[in-house]
Amino acid sequence: MTNLAIEFKNLSKTFRSGKEQVLAVDSLNLDIDAGQVYGFLGPNGAGKSTTIRMLMDLVRPSTGTVRIFGSDVHSDPGALRKAGALVEGASFYEYLSGRDNLVVLAHTSAKYSPDRINMLLDQVSLSGRAEQRVRGYSMGMKQRLGIAAALLDDPELVILDEPTNGLDPAGIQEMRVFIRSLAHEHGKTVFLSSHQLGEVEQICDRVAIINEGRIIREGAVTELLSSEKSELHLQVTPLNQAAATLIPRWQVRPEGDWLIVSAPSADAPEIIKHLIYKDLQVHQALIKRQSLEEYFLTATKNEKKNG
Amino acid sequence: MDNLFKAEWLKTIKNYMFTSFLVWIFPVGMAGFFATMIALALISDKVEAGILATSSGLWTIDTQGVWSMITTFPANVFGRIPLLAFMAASFASEYEWRTWKNIVPRNRRFPLLLTKIIVLISIVMISLTMTSFISGIGYALGYKIGGAAYGPPITLSAILEFIPQYAKILLIGLISLMVLATMAALTGILTRSILGGMLAAFLISTTEPMALPLLSFFSGVFDRPRLVNLYKYTPTYNIENIRSWFDHAQPLEIASQALITEPSLAVSILICVIWIVGFLALSSWIFYRQDLTE
Numbered sequence: 001m002t003n004l005a006i007e008f009k010n011l012s013k014t015f016r017s018g019k020e021q022v023l024a025v026d027s028l029n030l031d032i033d034a035g036q037v038y039g040f041l042g043p044n045g046a047g048k049s050t051t052i053r054m055l056m057d058l059v060r061p062s063t064g065t066v067r068i069f070g071s072d073v074h075s076d077p078g079a080l081r082k083a084g085a086l087v088e089g090a091s092f093y094e095y096l097s098g099r100d101n102l103v104v105l106a107h108t109s110a111k112y113s114p115d116r117i118n119m120l121l122d123q124v125s126l127s128g129r130a131e132q133r134v135r136g137y138s139m140g141m142k143q144r145l146g147i148a149a150a151l152l153d154d155p156e157l158v159i160l161d162e163p164t165n166g167l168d169p170a171g172i173q174e175m176r177v178f179i180r181s182l183a184h185e186h187g188k189t190v191f192l193s194s195h196q197l198g199e200v201e202q203i204c205d206r207v208a209i210i211n212e213g214r215i216i217r218e219g220a221v222t223e224l225l226s227s228e229k230s231e232l233h234l235q236v237t238p239l240n241q242a243a244a245t246l247i248p249r250w251q252v253r254p255e256g257d258w259l260i261v262s263a264p265s266a267d268a269p270e271i272i273k274h275l276i277y278k279d280l281q282v283h284q285a286l287i288k289r290q291s292l293e294e295y296f297l298t299a300t301k302n303e304k305k306n307g
Numbered sequence: 308m309d310n311l312f313k314a315e316w317l318k319t320i321k322n323y324m325f326t327s328f329l330v331w332i333f334p335v336g337m338a339g340f341f342a343t344m345i346a347l348a349l350i351s352d353k354v355e356a357g358i359l360a361t362s363s364g365l366w367t368i369d370t371q372g373v374w375s376m377i378t379t380f381p382a383n384v385f386g387r388i389p390l391l392a393f394m395a396a397s398f399a400s401e402y403e404w405r406t407w408k409n410i411v412p413r414n415r416r417f418p419l420l421l422t423k424i425i426v427l428i429s430i431v432m433i434s435l436t437m438t439s440f441i442s443g444i445g446y447a448l449g450y451k452i453g454g455a456a457y458g459p460p461i462t463l464s465a466i467l468e469f470i471p472q473y474a475k476i477l478l479i480g481l482i483s484l485m486v487l488a489t490m491a492a493l494t495g496i497l498t499r500s501i502l503g504g505m506l507a508a509f510l511i512s513t514t515e516p517m518a519l520p521l522l523s524f525f526s527g528v529f530d531r532p533r534l535v536n537l538y539k540y541t542p543t544y545n546i547e548n549i550r551s552w553f554d555h556a557q558p559l560e561i562a563s564q565a566l567i568t569e570p571s572l573a574v575s576i577l578i579c580v581i582w583i584v585g586f587l588a589l590s591s592w593i594f595y596r597q598d599l600t601e
Contacts, residue, residue, distance in 0.1 A: 057411070058412065060596065077415055080412045080413070088405075091406055092404075093321075093322070094404070095322055096317075096321055107314035153413075
């Protein structure tokens, strides 16, 4: 039994639009271990949704294969029974109630259980509105119903495409806790894409950044962020003397009363020790780590330059 | 399959907009028509005579009349439009409402397609059966008001004689609906739009039964008299031919087209089956290969 929840092997997709060919996903190779929350980041049009659609066998790959827990999603009918998904925003039969929509989906996968539907409606805080037609739901309510639909068959792998879209701040907070609990309390693997990078930083264990159909960075969130330079903000006097003493080894720039030093966060003790050794007054020192958002923007910008 | 049927039934039957205007309109319309006619007949002898004139005087025959709208030309030209539109819209709406993406990962595409076709046919069969019995009841009431006898008396032997007759018309209706439903699947899958599916349904419903005059016209234009013979391969002709074999034990004669040699009952059934299997296979193949990007 493989411990890999998802395997993308040499996955490519080319769409034909008239005479033009658009390469949406380009030779994507990615292995995702089970039991973690995995983030899939990329700007609009990067190929995230196409990849997720290939993962759910909604779109046929031009080349390559997708496996879920070792089973090919296209040739093995059992593979997708282990996965539940919310793909590109929640879409439902608007003339049906929230509950009826879940009943339809549960029957479709032959796993109908009224108790499970009740439990899920309760979990996504829709019990009170379950009998109301979806037409009257807000976007956030539809999104929560989409999460319930994804969890209907109690899947081992949960795929969530922009899960917090349309949710209010309290809803987003609830969703974060909920998603983390899926992995850490219920042992599920969560594969999520999001534009809200701060959110991915808080929820995900690992992350892949996709741009123009190719993976440009992949790794644990903490590793990715620590591999990049952080900034050390120092309130030190005299400022000019401090700058002069650091310049040979580090990049520094003054900003008001502060001296900003670009350096790996691991260098912070050495920098402070160095300033004290030179008899300078260090009043405050703050390490400002790069956020995933900054990291993402840098990575995609670098990729553009290199490309 | 049982669960898939339940799912498809629930979402189709609760789509009141589609079912009310395209399916239930037939029994409701028929009931409304007879209610109005009977109310008018109470105050007008002319209306009463009009009701009696349109009836065969036998409920065993009158109840079969409704099925003409999908089994005989020219009634089927317009009779099929709402039904084909209903079926095509049912397929196309899954694209337009972006709901395939929820459903397709939960089951294989062919069972999904087949179940949808079965459910759509079942709903239309129920609607037309209800309509046919409402027309029988309507005529019976019309005759009662007119003081005339409406037969045959409802006895066990009359019912036992009626059942096989009605089963035959149900079978022809079923064949016709299977052609319609598989055709609708194809139009819905190809157009991916409710409006597009409905327009395609309208075009097919009106042009396919008109194949005979069209083929006659082109055979004249290109001086190819045998071109007319292609008509005997159309679903419309063969469904009518099956009905003719059942009703009169002889093939359908088209007096103005001497070139057509009428197929036997078995050949007509075979041609219809080929259409059904062909449409189903083509729809399945396209659906199987289709990228669901909505």
